[in-house]
Amino acid sequence: MVQPVTLFAWAIPAWDSESPVDHTWVTSYDNRIHAYPTITEVVGDHQFFWYCWGSFHAVGGTPVNKSGALGQQAGDLAVAQCLVRPNLDSRTTSLARGTIYHYGVDGVCHQLANQVLYASGGGGSTPLTVHNARGYPLSSFIYGTYGLQQTAWSAKIASCTAQQLVAGPGRPEGLTMARDEPVPEPDEFEKRAVALLAGDPAKLGRLLQLRAEVQQFAARAWPGHGQPSALALNARNQDLIDEAARLLGPDTFRQLFGADPAAKVNLVDSHIALSAGEIPPPKLR
Template sequence: MAPIVTLFAWAVPAFVAGSPVDHTWVTTYDNRQTAYPNDQAVAQAGQDYWYCWGGFHPTGGTPPNPTGFLGQQSGDLALARCYVRSNADSRQVPAARGTIFQYGVDGVCHQLANQVLWATAAPGQAALTVSNARGYMISTYIYGTYGLQTAAWAARIATCGGPAPPPATATMGGMAMAGPPDDFEARARAVLAGQPDTLANLLALRVDTRRFAAQAWPGATPSAETLNARNQHLLDQAAAVLRPDEFEAIFGVAPGTKVELIDPTMVPPDQGR
């Protein structure tokens, strides 16, 4: 019988001072009660810490959320460890990347944290996500809930023996789109209730956005600067189909806000060369 544990999701501000985006990660312990100094101490205590393409953080905390706590839910520890290796830095250990193989290309910390949290999915229980993190709606608009490597992610779930992802209802450019609304679509539908044309335009643009983002980059893998500029352009395109108040209600920032999802320190040194 696989051990069932409580998985906790956390946030700290992203790498840029004053950033409207949070970095997220997952643990098997409540760091409001016990704050370990490093992953060695976590492992020695028989606990798990998933870096999720970030550094080690003993505790969480953001300006609007002093503890950085994003949620907790029971989950299958063996599945979580199979999806993404714990107590290992994503920059150094490929197994700690899940199927966010290339940071900023396949997804960011939000998508990798959600992959760990897929271990909380069960019959009658939706998986926990880091949807309460700042910047989450921006990243999921571009990268989806679990990243752009949808085929690889489905294969990883199958290999680990986890519950199947939601059935796909359409395929765009080889990328399967989940049938039920994801976190972004649910937010968009709530904000744009009663405005079917605007909603349809935004969701159609999102399909195009994700198709574009999923395309293989020609030549060298892009730098963090290039990826941030690309993502900013995609976000600005969404602003063009929404009123300013609608855009802010969905994305959590005002139109035109500079948003950097990609932390340059997480990008391998040879990326962009």
């Protein structure tokens, strides 16, 4: 039985003031009207807050978005709760991580917020995403819309809804309704790239091939044991983004990614990564 709810997506500036990235999260209430100061008060009022690999925030707000509101859409509360458990810190509770099991490896806050918001896709409507957040084109270039754990994500959807989805071959992001021969649909990043580069099919093809290689590389297991450091993940991500900048050129890169190609991009918060169990970098002596 559908349990109707309105899901609200929010943003605040990310941890690094030099990085053009927002942190995102989801609530069942409009914090412009009810700015609960603590998670205890949220729970006490029978409301829901999805941490999305971050801390509790009473309100949102960024330099370009005063309220931090990224959108709202009707959804199914039971599905949202099944996909990602609310009112629990993702850093300490595995059920609050969806299938972004390893922060910075499988995805970041953008992908986890989108997993919650997938519950707003009932009745044939397109699910809300946090695509208006700063840095989203960059994170979705590497991690996709819903993260790199595509097999686990499709299984999670199947267990939480009546939909049977499959991961499209060669396009990790493309999830479609199960059928004899699934045809993966382009995700948000690919649609954005197609719209921008429609007049240059050769460059578009090279970009999408680069992206496929980026996601395949990002999905590889890291050597050793434990979570890689934020320093290592951010360096890896920066190299991949720099490669896209070299391919596209500065003007096209700015149009596609909404960021300057010379900007330092840290998609992974070092404090969150440490609390999630990363292996810290060695200390200099």
